[in-house]
Amino acid sequence: MQMIHPCILCGGSGTRLWPLSRKSYPKQFVAVTGEETLFQATARRLSGICGTEPLAPPLILTHADFRFIASQQLGEAGIEAGTILLEPESHNTAPAVLVAALQLQACDPEAVLLVAPSDHRIPDAAAFRAAVARGLPALAKGRIVTFGIRPIRAETGYGWLELNAEAEGTGDGPAPLARFVEKPAPEEAAAMLRSNRFLWNAGIFLFRAADMIAAFEAHAPALIAPVRAALAGATLDLDFLRLAAAPWKATAAISLDYAVMEPARNLSVVPYAGSWSDLGTWDAVWSECARDACGTGCQGTADAIDCENSLLRSDSAEVRLVGIGLRDVMAIATRDAVLVAHRSRTQEVGAAVALLHAQGAQQATQLHTDHRPWGRYECLSKGDRFQVKRIHVRPGGMLSLQSHHHRAEHWxxxxxxxxxxxxxxxxxxxxxxxxxxxxxxxxxxxxxxxxPVVLIEVQTGAYLGEDDIIRYEDLYAREAQPEPERLRRL
Known part of the structure; x- marks a missing residue:
């Protein structure tokens, strides 16, 4: 019996669902739809059995900044983690998949990997695992299997997959892959939808580690040495395996599709006809959420009056969002930011983030709630020489033993x-x-x-930045940072 090793990629920091998703806390760790976060739902979907083959505890690849979030969310979901590999910086999917293949092949020369993004919505987990099982026989022939979604519209926001001309468009695969198609123009997407020989590219892959490493050796050999060196120099950090920073920095930031999949000639596709979304835009979230008879969805503390085909969402109990007479509008509110956009323009949310970033607004990248390994805190009020925070410490959580040069605190x-x-x-x-x-x-x-412990912290002093912390002991082994020059001058 061959165990399948799920590999979940959750190091991205996309902003297409801003203001809910930000660089400091991206969408995979947010409950976009339902009660679980997308990362938790992915880990649960990749648990159990595919056909007759068991799924091993997942290998997690994430950015070092998200290590405690990933570990905590797996624990809250009751899911045992395998190795959690920490990337010093995000270099797209090709280096991440290669290091996963190298890591697992070292433990098992015949290792089979199932690589999936952490931020997709696939509500029928059993149907997805059945599709994975259908792809397993192709591995014995040295094939690399990808999964294509049966298209239901002429989508221009996804890449597409073209099946080999001899492939039956109505089969359930695996079928030979002819080519990858970049995000098409509307006319091309409509033609592909009619042809019954194209699928949406889901970015999910099933392969033997040895076959993927061979594909890198053939098509992206420049990645092999630095990725091997990053893995060879990896160090244990509590329950995490931290890749060596210097060789990882030398790897090219390139997607798996560009590096290996497009030039490879041993690819097969398993079609999947179930519900799927990459939740890449607020329009996609609207498509997946519960809606009333007028096509409007309300999430969180939001209400609609005479609205059509719109999405209203507020993630803050302190912000009540009410829409009146809206048509095809996305209105998203958090405690510190609001986005209002026409449904047809949700692909352009990145422009809003770029605008805020250019203005130096912290809302561009930082969530109003700061998540730490011991819990979280949020700023309630801030003035010239004071700041008020609400701090949540989860059971067993412990802040570092620390001191401050420039502030006193009341708890x-x-x-x-x-x-x-x-x-x-x-x-x-x-x-x-x-x-x-x-x-x-x-x-x-x-x-x-x-x-949980909840407390109000009142800080007073000349400087209230988070970098005014001298750590003496830390349960979570966070490195102490040298005091910035501007603090020494205060």
Whole structure:
């Protein structure tokens, strides 16, 4: 019995679903549709059995900045992780797939990988696993299998796959692949839809590790040496495997399609007729969400009055969004940003992010909630010499032992019980109790209980930036950063 190794790619930081998805917290870790995040749903879909073949605990490839988010979300979903490989920086999909193949081949020369993005919506997990099982026989012939979605419209936002002319358009594969087609013009997309010989490119691949490595050796040999060196120099970081930064930096940032798939001649396609979306635009989210009789979907704290074919979403309990008389409009609100766009223009959301970035607006990349390995915090108010935060510490979470050069802090516990250490003295604080942390005091806070701790932190001082932290001990092995020059001048 051959075990299949799922490999989930979740290092991207796309902005097409801004303001919900940002560089600091991208869409794969957000519950875009349903209760689970897209990453959690992907990991669950790639668990169990494909036909008669078991699926191993997934190999996760993510950016180092997202390591604790990925680990925490897997734990919350009750899914055991295999190795979590950390990319020092995102270099597209080709280096990521190659390093996964090398890693798993070292453990099992006959390893079979199932590579999938972490941000797609495929609601029928059983049907998807059945499609994977249909692709397995092709691996014995040295084929690399990709999965194509049966098209339901002349979509111009996806790449397409053309089946070999001899392939039956109504079969369920695997069938030989003739070529990849880039995102087409409307007329070309309409012609492909009519031909019954084209599928949408889902970017999901099934292959033996040895066959994928051979494909890189044939078509992208320049990637082999630096990726091997990055893996050979990898170091353990808690439960993560951190790839060596210097050789990884030398790898080309290129997609798997461009590097290997397009020139390869041993590709087969398994058609998939079930529901699928890459949720790449707000229009795609509208297509997948529950809608009323007028075609309007409301998510979160949003309501619609006499609206048609629109999406209204607010992800903040503090922001009530109400639309009146809207037609074909996407209105998306978070606590710190609002996007309003016509449905036909949602492919252009990146232009809004670029505009904000050019203006130096933190909303371009940073979510209003900052996620940390011990929990999260959000800024409630900020002035010239003060800042007020709401801090959530999950059970077992512990902030680093630290001090600050330029600020003092007041902590007021509003939920749970916090264990606080200040200059070596430890005490428990329950609800409605508070403590003062003087400037320069060495302190830490942790949650020893089984329920979350919520506290209000009031900072006062000349400088309130997050880089004014000197770490002495850290449960999560985060590296201490040297004090910036501007802090030394204050």
């Amino acid at each position: 007021i516990v509003v939920e749970g019980t916090a264990k606080v250490t200040i200059d070596g003295e430890t005490r428990l604080l329950s609800e409605n109790q508070s403590v003062y942390v003087p400037l320069g005091a060495v302190h830490r806070m942790e949650n020893p209980g089984k329920v």
